Amino acid sequence: MRLAVLDVGSNAAHLHVVDARPGGPPQSVFRLKAPTLLADSVDDDGALSDDAVDRLVSAVTETVDASRRHAVTDLIPLATATIRDATNVEEIRHRVREAAGIELRSLSGEDEARVTFLAVRRWLDRSAGPVLLLDIGGATAEIAAGTGELPDVAVSLPLGAARITRTMLPCHPARPRDVAAVHRHVLRSVRAHAARVDGYTHKGGFARGDGAARGGGTALDGYARPGGTARPIATSKTFKQLARVAGADGRLTLAGLRDWIPRLAAMRPEERAELPGVAASRSRQLLAGAIIAAAMMEALDITHVDVCPWALREGLLLRRITELSTP
Known part of the structure; x- marks a missing residue:
C-alpha cells in the first residue's frame, strides 16, 4: 500500500510518501517540503496573518498535488500546534479544504x-x-x-x-x-x-x-x-x-x-x-x-x-x- 503523511507545521509542510506492508518498516518513496514560515506571523490575538494563511494554503496545495502524482492511496494530513492553536483555525481549515480538497486534522x-x-x-x-x-x-x-x-x-x-x-x-x-x-x-x-x-x-x-x-x-x-x-x-x-x-x-x-x-x-x-x-x-x-x-x-x-x-x-x-x- 502507498501511504503518505503531510505534517503542516510552523516552518514547512512536510510530505513523506512511503510504500508499506504489514510486519515491515515503511520504505521511503518521495519527500517534499514546502515553506510555510508561520513562526513570526501570529497576531496579538493569536490568529495567523492573512499572508501566513496564504503561504500555508499554497504549501498544502503543492504537497497534496505531489501526493496525487505519486498515487498515494491514504494521506494522513496533520496540522501541528501553531495551526491547531490559532484563533482563526476554522478559517484556515476551510481555505485548505476549498483549495486542496483535504481536511486538516490535529492531535492534542x-x-x-x-x-x-x-x-x-x-x-x-x-x-x-x-x-x-x-x-x-x-x-x-x-x-x-x-x-x-x-x-x-x-x-x-x-x-x-x-x-x-x-x-x-x-x-x-x-x-x-x-x-x-x-x-x-x-x-x-x-x-x-x-x-x-x-x-x-x-x-x-x-x-x-x-x-x-x-x-x-x-x-x-x-x-x-x-x-x-x-x-x-x-x-x-x-x-x-x-x-x-x-x-x-x-x-x-x-x-x-x-x-x-x-x-x-x-x-x-x-x-x-x-x-x-x-x-x-x-x-x-x-x-x-x-x-x-x-x-x-x-x-x-x-x-x-x-x-x-x-x-x-x-x-x-x-x-x-x-x-x-x-x-
Whole structure:
C-alpha cells in the first residue's frame, strides 16, 4: 500500500510518501517540503496573518498535488500546534479544504507525544527498555516516558522554539537578561511536571546498578527499572540541529549546550545559519531551542540525550500501518 503523511507545521509542510506492508518498516518513496514560515506571523490575538494563511494554503496545495502524482492511496494530513492553536483555525481549515480538497486534522499535544514515542520505540526496539523522550516543536515541547510501545506519561507544554523566540527573545544578538529569563521560565515550567516522570530519572529512587557502582555513566545510567535502564532520547529538527552544532555522533550533552548558548546568543540569525546543519528558516529560533533543551535536561536531571531520526511523521505512518493490518 502507498501511504503518505503531510505534517503542516510552523516552518514547512512536510510530505513523506512511503510504500508499506504489514510486519515491515515503511520504505521511503518521495519527500517534499514546502515553506510555510508561520513562526513570526501570529497576531496579538493569536490568529495567523492573512499572508501566513496564504503561504500555508499554497504549501498544502503543492504537497497534496505531489501526493496525487505519486498515487498515494491514504494521506494522513496533520496540522501541528501553531495551526491547531490559532484563533482563526476554522478559517484556515476551510481555505485548505476549498483549495486542496483535504481536511486538516490535529492531535492534542499529549497525543503528539504518544505518537512520537511510538516512533522512537519502534526505532529502538522493545529490548531497549524504558525511554524518557524529549521533543521540541515550533509551538510546544513534549515529554513522554514509558516501558512499552505507548508511554505511561505524556506531557505537552507551550515551550516551542518559535513561540519562545517570538514572545521572549526580541533581540538577536540576544541580551543576557532575556536568555536568563527564558531559562528560568522553561526550568520552572518543566519542574512543575517533573514529578510525573520522576520514576524515569535518578530522582525517582531507582536502585543503583553496576554502571553507577563503577562510577561511570550519566545521570540516568545505572538506575535500574524493571526491564532495563531508562534511556534519554530526543527527537525533532531542533534537537537534530543542536546535535550537529553542539554535539557529536547523534548525541547532545547538557555541557555542550551550556557552552554553546552564550555563543549562539552573541550571533545574528544569518551567522547562525552558517553553522553546520542549520537552515536559514530556523536560525532565528535556534537559540531558543538550545535554551529550552538545556533547561528541560536540567529540570529532569539528564546529562545527555541520543537523537532519534524518527519522530511524529514516522509515528503517524507506523500507527496507520498497524491499523490497516489489524482485522
